[in-house]
Amino acid sequence: MSKSSARKLRRMSSGPQDAKVERRRLALVFGIFMLLAAPTVFLVQSRSYPTASPFKLIDITGAGYAGDFLLPDHNGVTRSLKDFNGEVAVVFFGFTQCPDVCPTTLTEVVQARKLMGSDGAKLKAIFVTVDPERDTFPVLKTYMANFDPAFVALRPDPGQLQQLAKEFKLHIRKNPGQSPTSYTMDHTAASFVYDPRGRLRLYARYGAGAEALAHDAKLLLNGA
Amino acid sequence: MHAPLDESIRPRGRRWLLAVGLSAAAGLGVFAYFHSNRPPGGASTSALPLVMRAQPVPLPNLRVLDGTGRPVDLASFKGKMVLLNIWATWCPPCRQEMPSLDRLQAQLGGGDFQVVALSVDAGAKALDRVKSFYASEGIKHLAVYLDADAAAIFTLKAGGVPTTLLLDRQGRELGRMSGTAEWDSPQIVKALQALLGAQAK
Numbered sequence: 001m002s003k004s005s006a007r008k009l010r011r012m013s014s015g016p017q018d019a020k021v022e023r024r025r026l027a028l029v030f031g032i033f034m035l036l037a038a039p040t041v042f043l044v045q046s047r048s049y050p051t052a053s054p055f056k057l058i059d060i061t062g063a064g065y066a067g068d069f070l071l072p073d074h075n076g077v078t079r080s081l082k083d084f085n086g087e088v089a090v091v092f093f094g095f096t097q098c099p100d101v102c103p104t105t106l107t108e109v110v111q112a113r114k115l116m117g118s119d120g121a122k123l124k125a126i127f128v129t130v131d132p133e134r135d136t137f138p139v140l141k142t143y144m145a146n147f148d149p150a151f152v153a154l155r156p157d158p159g160q161l162q163q164l165a166k167e168f169k170l171h172i173r174k175n176p177g178q179s180p181t182s183y184t185m186d187h188t189a190a191s192f193v194y195d196p197r198g199r200l201r202l203y204a205r206y207g208a209g210a211e212a213l214a215h216d217a218k219l220l221l222n223g224a
Numbered sequence: 225m226h227a228p229l230d231e232s233i234r235p236r237g238r239r240w241l242l243a244v245g246l247s248a249a250a251g252l253g254v255f256a257y258f259h260s261n262r263p264p265g266g267a268s269t270s271a272l273p274l275v276m277r278a279q280p281v282p283l284p285n286l287r288v289l290d291g292t293g294r295p296v297d298l299a300s301f302k303g304k305m306v307l308l309n310i311w312a313t314w315c316p317p318c319r320q321e322m323p324s325l326d327r328l329q330a331q332l333g334g335g336d337f338q339v340v341a342l343s344v345d346a347g348a349k350a351l352d353r354v355k356s357f358y359a360s361e362g363i364k365h366l367a368v369y370l371d372a373d374a375a376a377i378f379t380l381k382a383g384g385v386p387t388t389l390l391l392d393r394q395g396r397e398l399g400r401m402s403g404t405a406e407w408d409s410p411q412i413v414k415a416l417q418a419l420l421g422a423q424a425k
Contacts, residue, residue: 100403101384102315107374110346114373146314146353147346207383210374 054219056212057193057202066091066168066192066200071128071160074140074153079126081198087122088217090204092191093170095131096143099177099184103206105191106147111210113148116218122196123217125151128164130172130187132157168192195220271415274390274399281397283389284379288342291368293351299395305420306391307339307407310376313353314345317404318386322363327408328416329365336420339407341366344374344385392423 053059068081069091081089092105106125113120125147129135132155135143140153156164165172173186193202193216202216269276286298298308309325311318322341329339343354354368376382380389382402389400398419405412 096314097316100317101386102312102317103384104344104374104377104382107312107344107346107377111374111378143314146312209378211378 054224055202055216057204057208057216059201060203061199061201063200063203068198069128069154069156069164069167071154071156071164072137074137074144074155076137079152079154081194084124084126084194085198086196087124088196088220089124089126089194089198090191090213091126091128091194092189093128093130093168093172093187094189095129095135095185095187096139097131097134099182103189105189105206106151108210108213109151110148112214112217115210115214119218119221120214121150122221123213126154127151128154128156130161130170131185132161134181193217193220195224269399269415269419271411272390272399272419273405273412274388274401276399277397280392280394283391283395283397286371286375286379288376289351289370289372291351291355291370296369301338301340301391302395303393304335305337305393305416305423306395307337307416308389308391309339309341310344310371310380310382310385310387310389311341312344312385313357315385319357319361321386321404321407322357322366323361324405324407324409326361326363326365328413331408331413332416332420333365337416339366340369342369342371342376344371344377346372346374390419 070078070080073079090105090109094103094105106127109123109125113123116123127144129140135153135155137155140155144151144153161172164170168188170188171186172188175184175186177183189206191204191206191208192200193204193213195201201220204213283298287295288298290296307325307328309321311322313319325339325341333339343350345351345353350372351368351370354370357363358366358368377385380387382400384402386404387400387402388405390398392398
């Protein structure tokens with residue numbers, strides 16, 4: 001073996017030791033990072049989810065969208081949030097000809113009214129169709145008869161629906177079916193909850209449950 | 225010349241092999257665990273449209289009304305296998321699959337199996353609406369059950385209607401699905417018969 005090749009060999013065999021040092025250094029950097037990251041994550045989380053919120057649904061008080069509407073209901077009467085002054089209004093979107101599985105939001109509001117006892121009469125569901133083509137006024141009238149007579153179905157025309165989608169930041173998409181009338185609609189399934197002064201306060205994900213709604217609606221009626 | 229290099233690499237190569245081997249073993253273990261916990265007759269349940277549970281899940285009791293307005297506990301069906309269909313008259317897909325549930329009850333219903341169609345219709349006229357739907361669709365074999373408080377949706381965590389649960393003879397959930405099926409199709413009838421045989425007392 002020549003001298004130069006022996007040196008080369010030494011350099012090569014020192015490789016694994018270099019790697020060991022490198023690994024130790026990496027571990028140290030990672031440790032320091034974790035020490036700093038953990039409290040930061042905790043602080044950020046505790047700030048964006050204040051544990052003091054009395055609501056079970058998502059508090060979106062002050063959100064700059066989903067302000068109001070002016071639309072005809074299933075009886076042809078033009079409605080806006082003013083009509084629900086002194087009450088808690090739950091606004092959500094859908095269509096009556098659901099193809100495979102039907103949402104149970106209206107049933108959930110019926111249930112929440114029962115849970116609220118005498119206050120229940122002040123909780124109102126406002127169902128807005130995203131399918132005015134098939135959800136005509138007579139169809140909506142028949143449909144709403146299945147729920148509480150105090151509930152309201154609104155029918156925007158296609159132009160109003162576009163405006164509404166912008167105002168409420170809705171995702172609405174028509175999926176063609178096998179025939180021209182068998183299409184389905186993708187749409188935002190969440191609900192918007194307004195306080196007795198008509199201000200947007202809460203956001204309820206689909207399936208949040210009647211109990212959470214009844215609890216929060218009571219708080220809003222009591223001036224929360 | 226390359227010997228030292230090779231030596232420094234080989235242990236790492238072995239470690240990789242070990243890691244891959246251990247992950248594979250763990251995966252196999254998890255698979256075996258879930259496989260062994262499948263309900264008896266697991267092979268035939270694949271023909272059912274339901275998402276089967278790894279093992280039977282006990283359910284909270286549910287008090288509903290029968291066609292005469294008298295209270296009935298879900299627990300009172302214990303001893304039979306039950307196909308529990310949660311539906312409503314205002315739900316088009318529910319209405320569409322109801323005749324096939326009626327035919328399934330005609331075919332398999334008896335002391336050992338029952339289709340329980342539970343309506344979540346609300347309001348004072350709910351019972352009338354269900355009965356007039358049965359009459360107009362010619363539903364003859366299904367009994368009327370009403371859950372006017374829609375408790376089934378919440379206590380059984382049905383995300384929408386229709387939702388259908390299969391319960392074993394102890395009233396535990398074997399599986400469920402949301403959406404419709406052709407309930408009296410030969411595959412489903414055969415799978416249910418196999419399950420009834422496999423779970424025989």
